Amino acid sequence: MAAIFALIAAFCFALAAALQQKGQFRLAEEGRRVTGVKSLFRMITVPVWLLGSVVLLVGYGTQGIALGEGRLVVVQPLLVMTIVFALPFGYWITKQFVVRRQVLFTPVGNPDSGVNSAAYLKYLFAIVLVGVPSVLLIIYGTRAKPANKAAIFGVAAGLLFGLSASFAKATIDQLPNGLEDVLSHPEGYMLVGFGLAAFGIQQLSLSTGQFAPAMAAVAVSNPAISVLLGVLLFQERLTRPAWHVLVAALALVAAFYGAYMITAANREREMPDEASADPSDSL
Numbered sequence: 001m002a003a004i005f006a007l008i009a010a011f012c013f014a015l016a017a018a019l020q021q022k023g024q025f026r027l028a029e030e031g032r033r034v035t036g037v038k039s040l041f042r043m044i045t046v047p048v049w050l051l052g053s054v055v056l057l058v059g060y061g062t063q064g065i066a067l068g069e070g071r072l073v074v075v076q077p078l079l080v081m082t083i084v085f086a087l088p089f090g091y092w093i094t095k096q097f098v099v100r101r102q103v104l105f106t107p108v109g110n111p112d113s114g115v116n117s118a119a120y121l122k123y124l125f126a127i128v129l130v131g132v133p134s135v136l137l138i139i140y141g142t143r144a145k146p147a148n149k150a151a152i153f154g155v156a157a158g159l160l161f162g163l164s165a166s167f168a169k170a171t172i173d174q175l176p177n178g179l180e181d182v183l184s185h186p187e188g189y190m191l192v193g194f195g196l197a198a199f200g201i202q203q204l205s206l207s208t209g210q211f212a213p214a215m216a217a218v219a220v221s222n223p224a225i226s227v228l229l230g231v232l233l234f235q236e237r238l239t240r241p242a243w244h245v246l247v248a249a250l251a252l253v254a255a256f257y258g259a260y261m262i263t264a265a266n267r268e269r270e271m272p273d274e275a276s277a278d279p280s281d282s283l
Helices: 002-029 038-045 047-069 072-078 081-093 120-141 146-177 179-183 186-206 211-234 242-265
Strands: none
Touching: 002 038, 002 047, 002 072, 002 081, 002 186, 002 211, 038 047, 038 186, 047 072, 047 146, 072 146, 072 211, 081 211, 120 146, 120 186, 120 211, 146 179, 146 186, 146 211, 186 211
């Protein structure tokens, strides 16, 4: 059941990202292109972007159900399917170019043990482990070309999404005790805080106009860091026999290679301007 909800979440995340980028195209056509953190607030005035945000919330909800039912190292790798759904959505909704080389494989694996919470010192270690590379990626990606910037920012967003999901495990475990119990623990605040940071960075990634590399980077970095955090924080392990572990590892390597191929094969599409707006495009 957890796998089904994870796949539904992946579908929702892909559709949401396409709709939200459609909203960003709308802003660019109106001469109000998103160029930084301050301009992110412009998006709330665009109906199609808001629709994408509603779909995104549905995705978060189904992801939460999946995490409540299953382990981090199973649920998060299935989100690599986001890019499988995203490519056709990008083609249909935002008229993105898709070429044959833009293919990605999904990693698989099942846990045989694990816990639902971790010591706060381990959480702190996870924050440093993910936070420092994310900041460095954002600094480096700011000056990169659009396709590379989309991928670099996408990796940073994916890392933070994975970190946020690790706090979801404990938060979901606290929910049966009531909202007061959730608010009395830091995991819920970390879940929301890092989730919002990842959301903002992903919007900046989509603002480049390069949909495929942005989504490929998120779809791979999120499960990759989640598997690592599942092992470090929650003592989750892949099942035996050994060939299960080998297949999962090879599939994850293939996913990274697929993300690279998607970025390398990407055909640049610049954000539109006010003069290029298509009046017949009413989605």
